[in-house]
Amino acid sequence: MVRVGLDLNKIIQTAVEIADNEGLEAVTLASLARKLSVKSPSLFNHIKGLASLKSEMSLYGLRLLLEKLKISIEGKEQDEALSAMAYAYVEFTREHPGLYEITIQAPEEIDGELKKASDEIVELIIHVLKDYNLDHNNMIHTIRGLRSLLHGFSSLEQSGAFAMSISVEESFEFLIKNFIKSIHQINKESNIK
Numbered sequence: 001m002v003r004v005g006l007d008l009n010k011i012i013q014t015a016v017e018i019a020d021n022e023g024l025e026a027v028t029l030a031s032l033a034r035k036l037s038v039k040s041p042s043l044f045n046h047i048k049g050l051a052s053l054k055s056e057m058s059l060y061g062l063r064l065l066l067e068k069l070k071i072s073i074e075g076k077e078q079d080e081a082l083s084a085m086a087y088a089y090v091e092f093t094r095e096h097p098g099l100y101e102i103t104i105q106a107p108e109e110i111d112g113e114l115k116k117a118s119d120e121i122v123e124l125i126i127h128v129l130k131d132y133n134l135d136h137n138n139m140i141h142t143i144r145g146l147r148s149l150l151h152g153f154s155s156l157e158q159s160g161a162f163a164m165s166i167s168v169e170e171s172f173e174f175l176i177k178n179f180i181k182s183i184h185q186i187n188k189e190s191n192i193k
Contacts, residue, residue: 008046019098061103062117078131093154
């Protein structure tokens with residue numbers, strides 16, 4: 001018998017809450033059932049197992065991140081849009097550290113929905129970077145560089161690696177400003193050739 005009020009959305013939200021508050025490793029079918037006040041077998045009415053749940057969480061995370069990034073760039077262009085997107089990304093990792101962790105992990109099986117959600121984020125980044133008129137290769141390098149910068153910063157921050165006395169916010173602003181300057185420099189050098 002399916003518990004009234006228990007559905008896939010409630011299960012995902014509860015799993016995200018556990019991941020964000022206790023860490024991704026704390027998300028188990030047993031911990032989830034406990035939090036939802038159900039027996040573990042009840043969960044199988046909605047999910048196939050832990051791997052299935054983690055795929056659902058990853059998809060939820062990608063969609064949530066995409067929405068946050070879209071909102072951040074509304075009415076903005078070029079440097080302002082890129083900077084706003086970078087700040088929104090880091091804000092997402094701070095708000096949802098456990099969800100972020102599952103969002104960036106490669107799932108056991110990449111289904112069409114996960115690939116589509118991931119591709120939509122890359123397409124949004126390309127949309128913002130189009131204002132810089134980068135050639136194909138430089139566009140790819142810039143996307144990879146931006147992703148590395150944002151993920152690296154977020155991962156180090158989450159692990160408590162930024163213990164020096166200078167403000168973490170100042171450091172992030174420094175990184176983004178200089179990353180944007182490097183894009184302008186790439187454009188300048190490309191136009192000289």
